[in-house]
Amino acid sequence: MEKELLYKFFAGTATLEEKERIMQWMELAPENKQVFLKERKLYNAILLNSEPVQVQDTEKQKQRRMPSTFMLRFLRIAAMIVIAFGLGYFSQITRESDEPVAMQTISVPAGQCVNLTLPDGSNIWLNAQTTIQYPVSFNKQKRQVKLDGEAYFEVAKDAKRPFIVNTKECSVEVLGTKFNVDAYSSRDKFETVLMEGSVKVSLCSNPSEAILLKPNNRVYRSNGRLLTEQMDNYERYRWKExxxxxxxxxxxxxxxxxxxxxxxxxxxxxxxxxxxxxxxxxxxxxxxxxxxxxxxxxxxxxxxxxxxxxxxxxx
CATH class of the missing domain: 3.55.50.30 (Phage tail protein beta-alpha-beta fold)
Incomplete structure (x- = not known):
């Protein structure tokens, strides 16, 4: 495979036919995938050396998305590699203790799925057109992330620090569990499906409207209320595969x-x-x-x- 074509793919400027050609080439042999990863890492290094880390006030920052879309075959990558992909950037906010902390924002383009590990060891899959924001290090009281889109969470257990997923309409609080959150603000939708453990879901507009969800159940928002139903099929949530x-x-x-x-x-x-x-x-x-x-x-x-x-x- 020509390096020039691979770099067009990494930059998001390849045509649809070129993307499909690369995907087919990767499927032909494991060696091709290794070549792809090698060139990807080289491209990441170029990005890191040529683009300075941006640190700015949260109120002034604008989320940066990739200029065009491309397909990637669900590569498992660490959080720092995701930064190198150009999907994330740093900004600055203030802790409750008034100490500045770096925040990372990752935006996943259409047609891509990203796997990353958070600072506490929690594992997350981000679906296409999803944005997540989280601190590079969690504080001692709680672990908070902000989500717009769909993500599958496997949260590392920490009884002293609850893990909270904030979305536009609702928040999901857990200690250690496996669950899927679908909360694209552009679609005015929210749902959480619990596979393991327990979560508390509450409305941002009315925190007293809260539900403690049990495994194999789904909670969703409808007409300003939280409703639940039992789940007997998880096929829809195999997008990470x-x-x-x-x-x-x-x-x-x-x-x-x-x-x-x-x-x-x-x-x-x-x-x-x-x-x-x-x-x-x-x-x-x-x-x-x-x-x-x-x-x-x-x-x-x-x-x-x-x-x-x-x-x-x-x-």
């Missing part, structure tokens, strides 16, 4: 997932398809064309793909 799964989901929700995972916009002109619920499972690496072709077997629709502008029209 590179799978796009949905069960009895409206067409609109399925298309939103495709937009998130494939980094494009989908315009639905055929309103007939919105009347049905869909169930399916795809590998993200199969691509948008394969996913749409399988959906076409269940109900009739056509689609037109504008590759230059990264738009798909459902007709």
């Amino acid at each position: 590179g799978l796009i799964c949905f069960q009895n989901e409206p067409f609109r929700v399925v298309m939103e997932d495709f937009e998130k995972f494939y980094g494009l916009k989908i315009v639905v002109n055929n309103q007939k398809v919105t009347k049905y619920l869909y169930t399916g499972k795809f590998k993200q690496t199969d691509g948008i064309d394969y996913a749409l072709s399988l959906l076409q077997k269940n109900i009739h629709f056509t689609y037109l793909r504008d590759r230059e502008n990264h738009v798909v029209y459902i007709n």
